[in-house]
Amino acid sequence: MPIDSVTERMGGRSARVREAALAAVAALMTEKPLDEITAAEVAERSGVNRSTLHRRWGGMPGLLADLAIDRLNDESPTPPDAGDLRAELRVWAREVIATLNAHEPGRSPFLSALLVGVRSGRIPAELWQGRLRVLQVMLDRAAARGEAVLSAGDLAEIVLVPIYAAALLSPDPVPADLADRLVDRFLTLARG
Structure with a gap:
């Protein structure tokens, strides 16, 4: 029986729908190129109605974007408090690079999925905001210690985007x- 949800609440059925759909997309990404994956295949594999996939994600680009940001958040957690923003940012940025380098250059499936989402305009603001909240944790700790900081958006623009572009x-x-x-550039700008 297909999974369907008309609510947007966290947890419960809505969370199960999201988990099933994203797991199906991730599994299909290991089997075939992104541009060959269809919403019909995701629906069949996940048990989620195809209409739900389109209503909730707008189709494959939205699904791919959601999966990419979800995986990037999982693979690049906020480093523990090191008492120094520079040290924390360096650990974090190196983890991002290591994650991207774990794949053939230019072939990170999750970064490719994110790019599909960006190109199609299907990166919902709440997905990107989740990524920025992860970064904001480090910046809030630094500000509490009296260190000069810029915004999480600036951190993404100055450090994260160039890393993704290089990958x-x-x-x-x-x-x-x-x-x-890149971290040193960000900190120089924050102090400036």
Whole structure:
């Protein structure tokens, strides 16, 4: 029997629908290229009605974007409090690079999924806001210690986006020291 949900509440049936749909997309991504995955296959694999997939995510681009941000959040957790923003940001940025480098250069399936979502305009604000909330934790800790900080959006723009661009555009793995250079640039701007 297909899973369907008309509510947007967290937990319960809505959470099960999301979990089933994203798990199906992730499994299909290991079997075939992104552009060959269809909503019909996701519906069949997950047990979620195809109409639910379209209503909730707008189709494959929205599903791919949701999965990408979900996985990136899981794979790049907020580092523990090190007492120093520079140290925390370097650990975090190097973890992002290591995650992206775990795949063939330019072939991270989750980054590719995110790119599909961006190109189609299907990155819902609440998905990106979740990513920014993860980054904000480090910035709030630093501000409480009296360190100069910029916004989570600035951190994403100055550190995260260039790392993603390097992963997408370079035929080589992203160099780990890129994390240090970008973090130092962010901190210089914050102090400026």
